[in-house]
Amino acid sequence: MIELKHLKKAYETEFNRLEVLKGIDLEIDQGEFVAIMGSSGSGKSTLLNILGILDEYDQGEYILDGTLIKDLSQKQAALYRNKFIGFVFQSFNLLSFKTALENVALPLYYQKVERQERLKLAEEYLDRVGLKEWAQHHPNQMSGGQQQRVAIARALISQPKVILADEPTGALDTTTSHDVMNIFRDINDEGITVLVVTHEHDISAMASRTINIKDGLIEN
Amino acid sequence: MRRIIDFDKWDEIFGTIRRHPLRTFLTALSVWWGIFMLIILLGAQSGLENSFEYNFSDDALNSLWIYGGMTSEEYKGLPPGRSINFTTTDYDLVKDDIEGIDHVTGRYYLRGDVVITRGAESLSFPVRCVHPDHAILENTLMTYGRFVNEKDISELRKVCVIGRAVKDAFYEGNEEAIGTYLKIKEIQYQVVGVFDDTGSEREVEMIYIPITTCQSVYDREDRIHQLMATMGNATLSQSQKIEADVRSKMASLHKFSINDDQALYIGNGMEDYNEFKTVMNVMKAFGWFVGIGSIIAGVIGVSNIMLIVVKDRTREIGIRKALGATPYSIISMIVQESVFITAIAGYVGLLMGFGIIFGIDQLMVANDVEIEFFRHPEVSFPVVMTALILLVICGALAGLLPAVKAVRVNPVTAMKDV
Numbered sequence: 001m002i003e004l005k006h007l008k009k010a011y012e013t014e015f016n017r018l019e020v021l022k023g024i025d026l027e028i029d030q031g032e033f034v035a036i037m038g039s040s041g042s043g044k045s046t047l048l049n050i051l052g053i054l055d056e057y058d059q060g061e062y063i064l065d066g067t068l069i070k071d072l073s074q075k076q077a078a079l080y081r082n083k084f085i086g087f088v089f090q091s092f093n094l095l096s097f098k099t100a101l102e103n104v105a106l107p108l109y110y111q112k113v114e115r116q117e118r119l120k121l122a123e124e125y126l127d128r129v130g131l132k133e134w135a136q137h138h139p140n141q142m143s144g145g146q147q148q149r150v151a152i153a154r155a156l157i158s159q160p161k162v163i164l165a166d167e168p169t170g171a172l173d174t175t176t177s178h179d180v181m182n183i184f185r186d187i188n189d190e191g192i193t194v195l196v197v198t199h200e201h202d203i204s205a206m207a208s209r210t211i212n213i214k215d216g217l218i219e220n
Numbered sequence: 221m222r223r224i225i226d227f228d229k230w231d232e233i234f235g236t237i238r239r240h241p242l243r244t245f246l247t248a249l250s251v252w253w254g255i256f257m258l259i260i261l262l263g264a265q266s267g268l269e270n271s272f273e274y275n276f277s278d279d280a281l282n283s284l285w286i287y288g289g290m291t292s293e294e295y296k297g298l299p300p301g302r303s304i305n306f307t308t309t310d311y312d313l314v315k316d317d318i319e320g321i322d323h324v325t326g327r328y329y330l331r332g333d334v335v336i337t338r339g340a341e342s343l344s345f346p347v348r349c350v351h352p353d354h355a356i357l358e359n360t361l362m363t364y365g366r367f368v369n370e371k372d373i374s375e376l377r378k379v380c381v382i383g384r385a386v387k388d389a390f391y392e393g394n395e396e397a398i399g400t401y402l403k404i405k406e407i408q409y410q411v412v413g414v415f416d417d418t419g420s421e422r423e424v425e426m427i428y429i430p431i432t433t434c435q436s437v438y439d440r441e442d443r444i445h446q447l448m449a450t451m452g453n454a455t456l457s458q459s460q461k462i463e464a465d466v467r468s469k470m471a472s473l474h475k476f477s478i479n480d481d482q483a484l485y486i487g488n489g490m491e492d493y494n495e496f497k498t499v500m501n502v503m504k505a506f507g508w509f510v511g512i513g514s515i516i517a518g519v520i521g522v523s524n525i526m527l528i529v530v531k532d533r534t535r536e537i538g539i540r541k542a543l544g545a546t547p548y549s550i551i552s553m554i555v556q557e558s559v560f561i562t563a564i565a566g567y568v569g570l571l572m573g574f575g576i577i578f579g580i581d582q583l584m585v586a587n588d589v590e591i592e593f594f595r596h597p598e599v600s601f602p603v604v605m606t607a608l609i610l611l612v613i614c615g616a617l618a619g620l621l622p623a624v625k626a627v628r629v630n631p632v633t634a635m636k637d638v
Contacts, residue, residue, distance in 0.1 A: 045632075054542060054631045074547045074627070082544020093539045093635055097239035110544040115228055158544070 001161060001193050002028040002051065007060035009046055020046045022216035023060070028195070030161070033188040035207035036197045043216040045166060048197050052085055052164045053077045065161055082110055086155030090167035092147040094139040100126060100150045101135040107158040118157075125153040129183060145176035152183055156192075163187060165196045169203055181206045233557045243532070247525045247558070248565035251611055254518025255566045258511045258607055259573025259599050263580075265507040267597035269500055274418075274595050276493060282454055283357055284321075284463060285487035286314070286447040286470075292482040295475060304474050304483050306444040308435075311351070313469055314449050320462045322452045325351035326444035328434050330405065336427065337403040338390045345386055347404060347427045349434030357448045358417065365398045365413030372412075372430040379433075380409040383424035387414050404429065407437060421590065451490070459490040515607055522611070523618035526558055530622035537626050538634025547627040551620065558619035559612055566608040574599060 009021040020043045028034055038044040049055035050062060053069055062069045064084055072080065086107075087093075094103045101122050108118035126132050129149035139147050148168060155163055165184065169177035181196075181203060188194045188208075196207060204210045212219040237244050288304035306326070315324045328349035336345050354360070355367040363384070372379050380402060382390075391397050401408045409429060417423035435442050449466075451459050463486050468478050476483040530537075537550055577597050583589070584596075626634075 049632045052542070078541065078544050078546040081542065087542050089635065091635070093535075093542070095536055095539060097236070102235075106540070107543045109228065109232065110540075110546070110549065112228075115231065154543070 001030040001032075001065055002026070002195075003061075003063040005061040005063075007047075007050065007057050007062060009043075009050065009055075009057045020216055021050075021057070024213075024216075024218055026211065026218060028193060030193055031188070031191050033185065033194045033206075033208045034196070035204035035210045036195060036213060037199060037201075037204050037210055038213035039199065042213045044197050044213045047213065048164055048166050048195070051162075051195065052087060053081050078110075082107060082158060084161050086158060086160035086163045088148070088151050088155050088163065088165040088168045090170040092139070092144075092151045092171075094147055094150060094154075096139050099136050099138055100131060100142070103139070103150055104153045104157055107154060111158065121157060122153070125157045126150070128156070129153045143176075144172050145179060148172060148176075148180055149183065152180070152187075156187065160192065162193045162195065165194070167197055167199075169198065169200065177203065229553065229556070233553060233560065236553075236557060237561070243525070243529055244561055247522060247529070247561045247615075248568075250518050250521025250525065251562045251565040251615065252569040252572075254514050254521070254611060255569035255604070255608055256573045257514045259570065259577060259604055261507060261511055261514070262599045262603065263573070263577035263597040264594075265503060266599065267580075267594040268503070270597070271591070271593050271595035272496055272500065276496065281489050281493050282451045282459065283489040284449045284451060284459075284466065285485075285489070286449070286466060287445075287485040287487075288474075289482050289485050291476045291480055293477045293480045295477045295480070298475055302476075304470075304476065306447055308442040308444065310447060310470065310473070311444055313473060314447055314466060317469060318449075318462060318465050320451050320454055320458060320465075321449045323353035323356045323450040325354035325357055325448050326431050327354070327446040327448065328431050328439070328443065329445050330434070330438060334405060334427075336386070336390075338400070341390060343389055345383075345389075345425055345427050347429060349429050349431040351431055353450075354428065354448070355415075357450060358423070361416045361418065363414050363416050365411070367413055367415070368428055368430050373432045376433045376436050377430060378407060378409045378437075379412045379430065380404065381413040381415060381428040382411055383426045384414065384416050385421070385425040386427055402427075405438065454490065456490050456494055459488055463488050511607075515611060518611055519614040519618070522558070522562060522615040526554075526615070526619040527622050529558075530554060530619070530626045534626050534629060534634045538629070538631040541627070541631040542635070550627050551623045554623040555616050555619045559616045562612045562615035563608075566611050570604055570608055573604075 004024050004026040007021055007024040008019070010017055010019045012018075024047060036044050036047065046055065050057050053072070064080070067080070069080065094100075095106070098106070101119060104125055105118040105122035108121060113121075123132065123135060126135055129152055131146060131149055131153070134142060134146060134150075139150070142150070148171075163184070168184070169180055172180060177200075184194050184196065185206065194207075196203065198204055286306075288306055291298075291300050291302045291304065294300055308326075311324060311326045314321060330347040330349070333344040334347045335342050348354075350368060351373065352368050352370055355362070360367060365381070367381050368379070371377065382397065382402070387397050390402070397411050397414055400411050402411060403409075404427065415424070431444070451462050454462060466486060467484060470484055471478040471480075474483070533554070540550055577599055581597055584591075
């Protein structure tokens with residue numbers, strides 16, 4: 001599903017050059033549940049952004065579901081993101097002026113799905129994360145755990161091949177964290193590849209494989 | 221698949237507008253104000269201009285007004301301080317000896333309150349004694365009967381021509397005035413005409429009688445208080461030549477220095493109109509200056525707000541991009557929203573501005589209000605539409621530039637931007 005070949009990425013400023021990823025080789029099969037661990041500054045977030053086609057890389061190759069992701073136009077990148085990837089962020093990133101239901105339905109808007117159809121689907125996905133009753137609430141009326149579940153429903157609605165989660169439990173307490181991770185496990189059981197970036201060991205322990213990153217390289 | 225009207229997109233736009241009332245209001249306000257002020261300004265300016273045009277329409281534009289004054293210089297042994305009084309000789313001089321003059325009239329005023337009597341009713345109205353050409357010079361419009369004619373002049377007939385207000389004062393509704401008699405300063409005159417005037421209300425309170433009758437009855441001399449003449453199709457420079465000609469011939473007739481500008485006063489309608497046109501053009505230029513200023517202020521207002529709006533939405537743009545929004549879909553959403561708000565606000569400003577200008581005009585007409593410097597305010601629709609379209613385009617551009625910039629921002633960076 002995901003194949004990285006000697007991937008390199010550096011951030012350049014006027015005065016210095018910071019090499020964040022120094023040659024990552026990685027292969028993730030379809031249906032895997034992988035945790036990416038590393039301390040802050042290790043390059044794990046950068047890796048996730050590249051995997052999510054939110055950021056570009058300098059050297060190497062990234063093949064997603066048999067497609068080489070390199071030098072894409074903004075439009076192509078948007079298309080692949082919408083088709084292949086569902087994002088879950090640490091800070092939820094819901095649109096505050098939209099209801100839970102509308103937030104979940106938003107990716108389908110960019111797939112040109114009819115309004116009635118996408119609201120119906122959004123309701124189904126909200127039901128799957130146990131928030132059907134909260135459909136008409138705005139994000140600021142919900143708890144952190146609830147917001148993250150809305151974000152997960154939003155990530156799932158476009159039926160992506162890969163779910164990328166960046167510290168999805170970083171803003172949640174332990175119990176809620178485990179609830180959220182259980183949802184990820186359920187998703188994974190349906191055959192969707194799940195990648196979770198975390199620095200918490202009990203979270204990574206719930207994944208089927210853990211990849212450690214240190215100083216821009218994968219540790220074995 | 222593309223539809224002509226993307227209802228889904230408008231739904232998304234309306235959703236955003238509805239949930240951000242303050243930002244929508246502020247954008248709308250600056251556009252509304254720009255258009256509204258422009259219309260009020262143009263309306264006020266046209267009101268002023270129309271009132272001037274109207275006041276000028278009272279008299280022929282190509283007219284010369286000649287008054288005698290008092291000499292201020294010694295001339296050929298004659299002392300200063302002599303009054304220059306016109307007589308029929310001066311009338312003949314202007315009529316026959318000046319090239320370029322086509323109509324001439326003298327005026328003799330009956331001084332003080334002139335009591336006019338009909339039956340038991342006595343009222344006071346101004347009386348002017350004139351030549352037949354006076355009707356042409358004053359733009360007098362006959363509604364019944366005729367004006368003073370040459371026969372009245374040569375036979376010293378006791379006839380009079382009365383203004384609409386005089387008729388309304390002495391006669392009931394449809395009562396025939398022609399053929400009846402009015403007593404002016406104890407002498408009976410037969411009414412031969414009723415007139416209206418394009419000028420102010422004062423003009424229709426006037427009574428005209430033949431100048432020769434007047435001279436023989438009230439003056440026993442052939443004095444004339446004032447001469448007026450028209451100059452055909454003379455240009456401004458030709459009119460100035462005629463004016464100089466009148467001055468030099470009158471100077472030799474009355475024996476005063478041609479350079480003595482206190483001895484003779486000549487008003488040149490062409491010169492006045494020209495001056496008025498110059499003043500009007502300066503005012504117009506000023507109006508445009510302020511109008512364009514208010515449009516620019518509107519554009520800057522919209523640009524500023526769009527800049528803030530887009531900055532405000534950086535995070536939202538990042539989120540939308542992460543969910544698969546193409547740059548085009550985001551830019552077009554922001555621009556369409558901006559165009560929609562500016563167009564609606566501008567249109568409302570336009571309607572309100574027009575409404576106020578139209579309302580003032582209607583009120584003034586309905587209540588018969590006559591203000592000297594304000595009349596029939598009106599606004600050119602094409603000018604205002606151009607301004608509105610300009611404002612909408614600027615609003616779109618103002619939204620476009622920051623939107624393009626915002627879309628280029630990496631979604632990760634954008635989403636961290638709280």
